[in-house]
Amino acid sequence: MHGEVLLNEENVTSNLLGSESNxxxxxxxxxSHMTGQKAKLYDLDTRIRxxxxxxxxxxxxxxxxxxYVMEQVATLLYLQCKNGEKWVLRDVYYIPSLRCNIISLGQLAxxxxxxxMLGVFLWIYGRNAELLMKVK
Structure with missing residues (x-):
């Protein structure tokens, strides 16, 4: 499906805009998941605007x-992932003016x-109950 998309991110502010960051x-x-890193997106459908x-x-x-293929996600603060494993983050919108990347917990769920989410930790498990990430 191609066409016009309108995201209303009421709880996100524009302080995430500017130069690119990992x-x-x-x-x-x-x-929705979003990134400003065009070069790291695979199968980018630029007809979606x-x-x-x-x-x-x-x-x-x-x-x-x-x-987006997540490999060693060392750029997330306090993130622990299994070394060498890859995780595919699907349906990531390309927004050139974003200076960071956003993983939508709602879209994952x-x-x-x-x-x-318990105490100071957050765990994300995949569809097959495999641990994808643990964040403090």
Whole structure:
């Protein structure tokens, strides 16, 4: 499906805009995965266009959607992943003005992943109950 996309990210602010960064944020308030790193997206469908509106009323352009292969995700603060394993993050919107990357916890849960938040830790398990990440 191609066409115009409008994301309304009420709980995300535009302080994530600017120059590119390898940081990933696990965001409970974002409806979709997003990145500003075009070169790291696979099968980027640039026919998907639209706008994302953030909680501070700012608007940014969406210029495609693809998938991102997470390898050693050392750029996430306090993240522990199994070394050498890869995890495919699907349906990631390309937003050139983002200076970071956003993983939507809601999109992960909707996609069949299990998310547990307890105390200061967050665990994400895949569809086959394999641990994908643990974050402090």
């Amino acid at each position: 940081l990933w944020y696990l965001e409970n308030g974002a409806s 639209g706008r994302a509106k953030f909680g501070d009323e700012s608007m940014v352009s969406i210029e495609g959607k693809g998938y 909707y996609g069949g992943n299990k998310i547990i």
